[in-house]
Amino acid sequence: MNVAVKAVKHAAPGPYLGFALQPVRLCYHLLTCPSEAQVSLELLDDVAVHYADGTLALEQTKSALKQNPLSDWAADLWKAIANWLESAASGTIDPKKCQFRIYVSPIHAGSLAQALNDCNSDADIEELTAAVALGFKKKKPSACAPYVQRFLSAGDDERAAIITRLAIVSEADPLESLRALIKTTVVPELVDVLCESAIGIAKEQADELIRQGKAAKIDGDRFKANFIAFVQRNNLPGLLTSLTEKPNESEVTAILIQRPTFIRQLEIIDSSYDDRVRAVSDFLRSSSDKTRWAETGLVFEGSLRDFDDSLVWRHGLISTEVADVSPLNDSARQGRAIYRRCAQVQIPIDGRAVPEHFVHGCFNALADAKRLGWHPEYEALLGPNEE
Structure with a gap:
């Protein structure tokens, strides 16, 4: 049985490298917020920047592939404003200490949205309110009706506190x-890889806080420092860094239950359960890393084939050495010795060092393909390939 290897989790297809818009904006604000600021996800708003002086930037994000959330009577537009009015009225936020933003992608526009963005004075607010009231009376739009009515019923000061601090960005x-923040310091092939990684790291941190029952609020300084270190490590010319996170326990267990060929190879030499768990983890990570490195041009596919050939050759040398000193009547013990020796091999790809898990995972991939084995009679014991 061959294992279907998934690519790295954050490599899924989609308009934003596989991510929803909120994690993308969370990551952007984490990388651009000033010192001592924090950024939250779905706490006070879709995304919010919490500044050291107690002020806030509240952002509503709208991924608008099929409709225009900035059209004059779009429910999304007026709901965002109504929600902010309610938050201010309840005391959840102090609008005089907030900046408000509606962020839309891809590009959309609307005349009332533009007018909302351009309001800077009480006179502007008065003129806009009159225009909204007149248009609403004529059009009688139903979807946005309760939100527009909340805007129209608000006091002049309430409306001004929100609208004069509102920016609409598309x-x-x-x-x-994000690419602009990264591309001046790394080779072009790494730009999207690092964007994916940054968004994935930000999302995982937020998700972990939510799983712990905590507010998804992330320290900007710490995030930037960790990401700078990550970029530096990936941008070293002599190092290939893994682009794949460790699989979780359920993923590993699922593979062990399937008993693919490389696990059966370990079973026939009586390897420990811990060895099999590590084999699954390293197999999945190295297989995904191979795919990602090739896709991004970090490694030539021919070099990966040469690397596998080198591992097969190394395995042959180690097997011969072990056979020369091992008892002939203890094949399982001999196989375990070969496996342990191979697990310790570290060789580069095109002169670049690889992560610790990579060579071990590649050896298990070759064992899965039966290009090599640990038991001296592995081919006979495993039987013919399954269809």
Whole structure:
């Protein structure tokens, strides 16, 4: 049985490298927020920046692939404003200490949205309110009705506190602002890889806080420091860094239950359960890393084939050495010795060092393909390939 290897989790297809818009914006604000600021996800708003002086930037994100959330009577537009009015009225936020933003991607526009964005004075607010009231009376739109009515029923000061601090931003691709932060310091092949990694790290931190029952609020300084270290490590010319996180326990257990060929290879030499768990983890990570390195141009596919051939050759040398000193009547013990020796091999790809798990995972991939084995009679014991 061959194992179907999934690519790295954050490599799924989609408009934003596989992510929803909120994690992309969370990551952007974490990388651009000032010192001592924090950024939260789905706490006070979709995304919020919490500044050291107690002020806030509240952002509503709208991924608008099929409809225009900035059209004059779009429910999304007026709901965002109504929600902010309610939060201010309940005391959840102090609007005078907030900046408000509606972020839309891809690019959309609307005349009332533009007017909301452009309001800077009480006179602007008065003129806008009159225009909204007149248009609403004529159009009688139903979807946005309760939200527009909340806007119209608010006091002049309430409306002004929100609208004069409101910015409406629409961009074609939210990743471009992230790419701009990264591309001046790394080779082009790494830009999207690092964007994916940064978003994935930000999302995982937020998800972990939520799983712990805590507010998903992340320290910007710490995030930037960790990401700078991550970029430096990936940008070293002599090092290939893993782009794949460790699989979780359920993923590993699922593979062990399937008993693919490389696990059966370990069973026939009586390897320990811990050895099999490590084999599954390293197999999955190395297989995914191979795919990602090849896709991004970090490694030539021919070099990966040469690397596998080198491992097969190394295995042959080690098997011969072990056979020369091992008892002929203890094949399982001999196989375990070969496996342990191979697990300790470290060789580079095109002169670049690889992560510790990579060579071990590749050996198990070759065992899965039966290009090599640990038991001296592994081919006979495993039987013919399953269809």
